[in-house]
Amino acid sequence: MYIAPNTIENLLSEAEKESLYLKLIEQINKDFNLANEPIDFHLSIKPDELKVQLHEKVYKLIQYKFAEYLNLLYIIDVSEDQIKKLDGSDISELAEQVAFLILKREWMKVWFRKNY
Template sequence: MFIAPINTDLLLKEAEQEMLYQQLILQLNKDFNLANEGIDFPMSILPEELKIQLHEKIYRMIQYKFAEYLNLLYIIDVSEDQIKKLDGSDLVILAEDVAFLILKREWQKVWFRNKYK
């Protein structure tokens, strides 16, 4: 049964432990490119750096490319209910929370694909 980690650090740690961290990076790159938001995280990126770069990307998208941001959430299939529950009063915190939701959904895809291949 899939149980999502409760924060970004635990999620990335679990992905590494399951030897699926590289697959998570591939999934992120794939879905960002599907949304025409070219991002190319190198396979060698460290988890902490991935967390920072993803947060910055989401922050910039919320500020400057809102329609593309919504499209990205749709393509990745982030729960609309979860997005609506977030506090949008601080953009930095909002971007961090959304980055976690994106990672959580991408991790779920990778985990299920690996489990049931």
């Protein structure tokens, strides 16, 4: 049984260990483009930079383009139940948690594609 990483750092480090980091970036770029929210992470982006830029993008979507944010979550297939459990009182904190949920879902897609 697969157990997902419990932090962004663990997830990104596992992606690197499994040589799936580039696939993860490609999947993120693909799904954001499908949601008409183009994001172009270069394959050379470092994990800590990816974390920061993804957080910023999610933060801006929540703040200024909420309908597009909801559409993105739908396209990526982030669990609505998980989103509802988050505390929305601090938008920056919320954006960080949502960025992790997005990464986790994208990671699952890449991991399953490789393993099944």
